[in-house]
Amino acid sequence: MGRRKWWVTAATAAVLGASLVAPPAIGAPPTSDEPITDPIPEDPEPAELGLVLSEYAQLPETDTTPPTDDKRLMRHNRINYIGDVPDGSGRQYVPDLNGPIYLLDDGQQHEYLDLRDHDEHFFSGRGMGSGAGFITFHPEFEKNGKFYTVHSVGEEGIAAAEPTYPNQPDSVVQSVVTEWTADDPGADTFSGTHREIFRYGFGTYTHAVQQIDFNPTAEPGDEDYGLLYMAVGDGGIGLDTDIPQDLSEPGGKIFRIDPEGDNGPNGQYGIPPSNPFVGKKDALGEIYALGMRDPHRFTWDPEGKHEMYLGHIGQRALEAVYQVEKGDNLGWAEREGRFVFDPETQCALFPFPPDDAKYGYTYPVAAYDHDPPYNWPCNEDSGHALSGGQVYRGDAHPELEGKYIFGDLVDGEVFSTETDEMRRGAGRAPITQVQLFDDDGKRMRMSDFVGDGRVDLRFGSDTEGELYLLAKANGKIWKVTDVKEAEPTEVTDAVSENLVSHYDFERPFAVDGAKENDQGSANTLLDLINGGEDMRVDDGAFPGSNNALELKQVNPGEVGNDDWKAGVWDGDANGVESLEAFNAVDGITVMGWVKMTGENPSPDPSAGDPDARYNSVGLAGVLSGESDGHDVRALLELIEVDGEMRLVALGRRLDDGESQTFAAQQDWRELLPQGEWVHLAATFDYTTGEMALYRNGEPVPGFYVQDGDPWQVDGSPTSATNPRGIKIGGSYPQNSQEKNPCNCRMDSLMFLDKAADADTIAEQYARFQGN
Template sequence: MLAGTLLAPPTMAGAQTAPDEPITDPVPEDPVPSRLGLVLEEYAQLPESEPTPAPTDVRLMRHNRINYIGEVPDGSGRMYVPDLNGPMYLIENGTQHTYLDIKERFGDYFSGRGLGSGFGFVTFHPEFADNGKFYTVHTEDRDAIATKPPTYPNQPNAFVQSVVTEWTADDPSADEFSGTQREIFRFGFTTQIHAIQQIDFNPTAEPGDEDYGLLYLAVGDGGTGLNDTFTQELDNPAGKILRIDPAGTDGPNGQYGIPASNPFVGEEGALGEIYAYGMRDPHRFAWDRGGRNAMYLGHIGQRAIEAVYEVRKGDNLGWAAREGTFRFDPAQQCVLYPLPEDDEQYGYVYPVAQFDHNTPAGWPCNSDSGHAISGGQVYRGDQLPVLRGKYVFGDLVDGRVFYSDVREMRQGEQPATIHEMQLFDASGKRMRMTDFVGDGRVDLRFGIDAEGELYLLAKANGKVWKVVGTKWGNPSEVTRQVERNLVAHFDFEHPFSPAGDARELDQGSSRTLLELVNGGENMRVADGAFPDSNNALQTRQVNPAGPGNDDWKAGVWAGDADGYEALKAFNGVRGITVMGWFKMTGTNPSPNTTTANPDDLYNAVGLAGVLSGDSEGHNVRALLEVINVNGELRLVALGRRIDGGSSQTFAAQQDWRELLPQGQWVHLAATFDYANGTMALYRNGKKLPGFYTVPGDPWRVDGSGTSPTNPRGIKIGGSFPQNNAERNPCNCRMDSLMFVDKALDADTIQHQYRRFHHR
């Protein structure tokens, strides 16, 4: 076997780790937040469509499954959009219609299992205007496998076959296809995933160039490459990028040719079609239409790394011995390992950009973590000069959009910095792709037109947006002073789609998954406490007539006495701050469902707090709440230093109804200094006058912090986040809740409050 170009392994974070010591956070420098943003304008809304057969995987139950947009290379300005469920649409002058329905053409058509099954891609020959030729790839089911032989034999236990078809239009300018078709390639896969995702021509090649008119096929590993070596073997197409000549005839079936310039032509036991190899799921590739005309591949990883590769002839990307710039062990998929000292001998090439999954706490790493790269395009258009020379790509699941500068994206060098871009609608309002689509799972794709302008697509609502401008956005809503100690931050803009949007992904250091108890995704409402916020959390009492466990609240809970490991920053801590935005949206306090008297009310309204290490779901280490103090409800900070010990309460003097008026967003903060035995309350950045309710020294202050135990969790909008009881519900909305492992000073809190409105 011919190895790829020999390169020195990049020096990555963790490179000093011992060879057999696992790396649990392989790329700690997450995509860097950028002030640069894209302005999106809705370009098209495509029709609903359904997979065949009817799916059982909810990830396939989308508005439709559009997966690319490009421009027909005939000067007509027509844009084409394939849908995995079968149709190919043409869009011209704001109108759209079906040009060809692949599903109707093939009786064995299959798109009902596997995220990439169905009509995977379409590409047009560079001379389409004259020869009318274009190419599609789709999947077929077991009936086809039994009757239609693959291009290469010996594919046992195949579940689907990917079929590449050449179409020749009678009239290339027609609005609907009429013409002939011929099959040029067919290959089977053991499972329904990682088949052939994209086929394409190099748009930078000119007549007479080596690459002109050659068709690239991105062939996945069928989902089984991690436990086998066939992606490293050159006698089969799986886990490879192939390059073929659709006008040739010397392929094994006589339906295509093998370019003589391919890297493994003439090598004994190797397929001449192979251009590069060692891949898991080569999802999307594109060429830079400027600069060095490099080919960039967005490669979907297994459990940890999403990567962009610069692909050159003969390259070996290393799967399944490598994932990104790390050693991969199929038996230990949740962690990666440093590269061995002798790595250079293997000749693997490494990513030019990569990011890790950063799996949230409490979520099994062997489950869907909600991340997969969506390969993009290098911008070389004229309308957005600030984007020129940037490779724009994203996370197809959560819809984040990134860029890296192609000047930093070179083989053999350190991976380029990845920047996360902001997004704006046409009115200039900052949004996230989850807002644009109204769903926590975006299914994001990218496209480009003949002028090099960018488009974004989403299966979630079947829409296409054109990037019509750039805009410099505001910095992070979190100040640097707060960020240093920010353990958990829930802004309700980050639904965790693998949990059906019923959990919120923490933006703090702990990566805690917040459960939206009972109400699930319905608790995330279109409201915001400050200009750049689009969503808030709704909590409420559901049934005031009697006892039950149906109130809407939120929280995390550790099922054992060791507490919630992700919140270990609050173990023995000397100070805590709890703060966030709150808006009363109903009657508070709520009827007390634990007593027989229907006129009884709870004596408290739960806002947000950190539980103690021995909590049963109610007792706290630090809590912001409205509670009865000497027969009168007051806004309070309620804290406990020692597990099982007494609590202290600091109450605001002002009437709580004035502090939290109905229907008005208010920013509140409570600080707890355990070492000095002091607490404080703040409203809209200003310190509130108040008093302690317990005389003496209930905390038993000795200059140290809290008990050296992990909290049992966090409670929001009421007690018992484990949902085995109800107490003190809040009929309210909350936004940008922050839990900090320090008692912040007044200036820091005021600065943080001002940041929300003056960014």
Template sequence: MRRNRWWAVASTLAVAAATLTPLTATTTATAAGPGAPPIPPAPTPSTLGLVLEEYAQLPKSDPTPAPTDARLMRHNRINYIGEVPDGSGRLYVPDLNGPLYLLRDGEETRYLDVKAQFPDFFSGRGMGSGFGFVTFHPEFAKNGKFYTVHTEDRDAIATKPPTYPNQPNAFVQSVVTEWTATDPSAETFSGTSRELFRFGFTEQIHAIQQIDFNPTAKPGDDDYGLLYLAVGDGGNGVRSDVPQDLSTPAGKILRIDPLGTNGPNGQYGIPATNPWAGQDGAIGEIWAIGMRDPHRFSWDAGGKHEMYLGHIGQRAIEAVYEVDRGDDFGWPDVESRLDYQNETQCRLDPMTPEQAAKGYDFPVASYAHDTPANWSCNADSGHAISGGLVHRGDLPGLYGKYVFGDLVEGKVFYTDAAQMRDDLDREATVREMQLFTTDGKRVRMPDLVGDGRIDLRFGTDAHRNLYLLAKANGTIWKVVGTRNAPVPQEVEPSMRGDVVAQYDFEHPFAADDSNEEDRGASRTLLKLVNGGDQMRVDDGAYPGSRNALQLRSADAATGALPWKAGFWDADANGAESLSRFNGADGITVMGWFKMTGNNPTPGYNAVGLAGVLSGNSDGHGVRALLELIQVNGELKLVALGRRIDTGSSQTFAASQPWQDLLPNGEWVHLAATFDYTTGEMALYRNGLPLDGFYTASNDPWKIDGTGTSATNPRGLKVGGSFPQNASERNPCNCRMDTLMFLDREVTADEVAAQYARFLRQKD
């Protein structure tokens, strides 16, 4: 049996990311067999980066029928780029909505409209529905043959029999078609077609994602001219053992001979070298089993020409597998190397000894993600692996690295192919690459596409150039170089372990970009109330920052709603994700602020900036807050805090006029610190302490040397009160950038160092 075990990770960042997830709560070191617990770490940041140059933007297209799922409402749905194997240099790009494009030097020609050829064509539901993939026969230049897969709707199911009949309650059918071009060199298709394979799926998800030939196979090789089909489980794996059932194609990789005739319908052949060919009760097309959503596969042009598969997980593990003849990846019995049970899918347990003894094939690389603390574990988590390819071209530092990514949030990763072997004792380390434009600016994919959901894919050409694609704006980028640069470290080292929540507004939550991802330990989404993604604006408080958050008051004349942000937990026990503020000895609230309008709004006598709510808060009461409020009849910048939930607050007010501290149109860094054990509070502006005074001369906090109430805060508020949007009392017409909430009182030296660190960031 293959040896598969986990390993200790030295990176503090990676370990922190792994240990924060509740998935590890029930994991023990021995329950899954040899080695440490099988929860992989988050990808480790790398100094290596890709330099991207826009290569093409393809035309807008729409699904059929019109979708109701916003995730399908993209500029188009391009999902691969490859090169026609005829020496012409033409690149091909399929669009799930129907078109097949050929590209020369970034200029497209519509070669074929697959949608127009099939009256029952369906692409209006399901992330992979429509014209899923195209691949060209290795002898296309001579025989003109290429192959597509697309989905058809219920009308087709009622009238067109599947290749295999065991497709109960099918919702869509995947159809593999062979096309023969009259003139293979033509820029538009003319010729004939025939159907090879048809199979139905209970849901509109996890159908046939990719079909492809092994480009490393040569004439005379057993694999030459054989077509691989990555067939998903149709969503059935969570309720049945279909991916383990050898009598059905679902949840498998198939291998067929498209020019053969011994298949069940006579339209293709079954290679005799397939692992289950001729076995009673098994369909001979099967090459490997036990898959949920085998999304993308490729062969290494170097090495031993290994086949690698990017497999989208159900719960929290995105994995890369080396695919060999007869492999079983264990789904739905296990997910990656964890026990999967549908009734408890919001957690994953270690494999049982019985599962560990079954000899499943485990990933050669994987990374963990978990749903945010305030997001349903059964909802789209904003993560899914996009399988890539091993680079064997001439990009410096990238040779021999398997490049892949997270298709939803658009992060790009790599592993070393030499480490991606299923006979090793450890998986390959996954590293996240940086991205740069040709003018040297560091960017993220959301910066390039203007959307939090990227829908990232990868491709290559005959010269082994690397390409990235995004459905969000229908754009293709060519990787024109690599660059090594220090990994940005935005937080001062002495403070990194104390950041409970951090929001820089560069990280929209891919599953719903009206939320901002937390870069701190709490994994708490910040809701952008009323304005959603429109509240992210093209502005930055310091070098390297590209986005800021726009806040505003309501406008009765236009009916505009107030824009604010925050998180509210209606549970009387407060937000568990913010439990590090429970009984804390101190808190620090800091961030960048820029006034962008009239403050305070007429009719209000305060301007809310940012704060941590108390444990019994109605959405207004706070534990620690930066704000502008009336002090002795004059608006002042203040730090306002409360030690005991039911007790009184204390206020430390800056002596200078607030207009001098926060001039309109100018970015300013502010910090407020609270020491609940001594009652000391402080305010800072641009790294320097501000003179100020306490508004209460007595002891409203009832200082006794201990911290705050032993309760979890009810949430966070930004730009105004009541993050649950119940009311409004102190709107801020302003912008904010990189808000940080720490569970201790930082020192004056640390505030100064943090401010200086922001200014040293590279653009």
């Protein structure tokens, strides 16, 4: 599985192989033909504590240079860090990739410097990290006025100046590190001089120079004091080249330089003699550590041994946190986390070879995997990238002491690990998922705070060790102002054991907001049909719910195909393979919250009679294995029974058999009053033929509509076929036609591969109520 090498001589390879501090030999190919598609099977456990976030600052709206049509860059702004100016003033700095750098004084912002004004070739219009990437202040800024920035230039800028080291082939973007000297370090706006100290070009618009920073724990006289760290990505070409392992090339490394020295290649900075590869033939002395894809964010523990933690963004399978020491090799692209990486199978990894120890790679102290949804191509972005965080050592929240708080920058999940469990050479430290609350104690997700499924989350801290969260989606900064006990999970243990699919409409798919993430074992995206992300509305059926699904008939008087509904669909003979739990199953439960919001049943424009109505109102159900998008295996619905609309459970045991209906005796309008949230459940036991309905945790009296035994019950389960999908709010989730729309809202829909008993349903309803 060899990779293309470039800019490496045979002599270089010989020297590197012989040196004790050189990178290890290229790792062996996979020892097994069986890829590991789920490298970290365990999901993060819920944390015992939650963070209360208070809005701290709102930064101005900005645009890219040049303008872009990439929606990932079309954010309110692109702020990406907050830190304290090291001068005792209490001022904080915030860089915006689009150019401005702000200073905050008690949360009140003003522009300190705009890099667009100082480089005519400034570029931020393509690439997730392009633009004004970072700013950091010299530890003696109060005296010398020096600070440092990194920004991007495009192809015109590449042609205008010589790089510090030869650019990557066919470079399209270049990172420029600049030293600035302020005339007055205490001024609110910058005036002074600047000089360029480093420039290097990358072959793609990704993985350029990310963070640059000083070690804030270093003191005068320490080896690290006044040395500038630079996280240099692999330029997006580490997949098929050896550059992350090549000591003669900057890509895929962390550099450590002396900005006040002059023995670097261009005389604009120095190379510290204590760096691990100084003096090695054909090795860049600036290299502190190597073997990286996208070394996105690093930080130091303010206490203890001042360990350096790196949040490293992965390829297709996992995200990892490393504790980095001088001379480390993280293994990319021979290794992805604690696994062997093969570019031919990026969605899956391989186990280590038996002799892995001889390669000497450094492995993560914490990691989580992507688990891409079943119906999303694993070789496409599934909305995961690790946002490196901060070790909490503040005084305000002792409950957080020693926790490394980090997250996923795309979907905004926040995680926590314990630093005393993040040990090099040991197993992965357990990760917990942290709950978030607003000032009123209402539980929210970051997507709720920003109003967008793609959060673009970052972390920062101040000199007191207090924690901040930032989001590009709405350009806001929040401060952690309190810590409270986490609330119980929404789902009871009894339901969780059989929960195949669960859509609570709190989890938009970060890559495409018109899809909803599944919280059940099927991990199958739900399509929000015709209305897309507008169907996710601010409403909640129970305490803790912030969003609901809006369903409706859009044009009652016209035959069309624009009604708002939702569903999963795969019409081939194999059905939806991720729903195989419903294949030959003994029972099914369909339950969720419903609120009627309009006219039901809806007008039927295809009838040619303005007074005609559909004879059903679609709620939610699992389709049969031979369904055309309408026939079901288990359905909760309103349907006409003997000329009267009723709430029903309608099911089919055999794909080619008849259906049976269990209908509620009570008037459906009493069971589902207009404008009121009601929890409904329908259960189907295919081995006994028993069906049941529940409302707000209580059984609903009813009757069977079909005489005899339409299911042909013989003690065996349903047909041995996968369902062709799930339908919500109407038939035909493939959106081929309209039928039985629902003018309603739904919340927390659950599909179980068991006919739940009355106690299970009552307990789940009580959990929703917080009991």
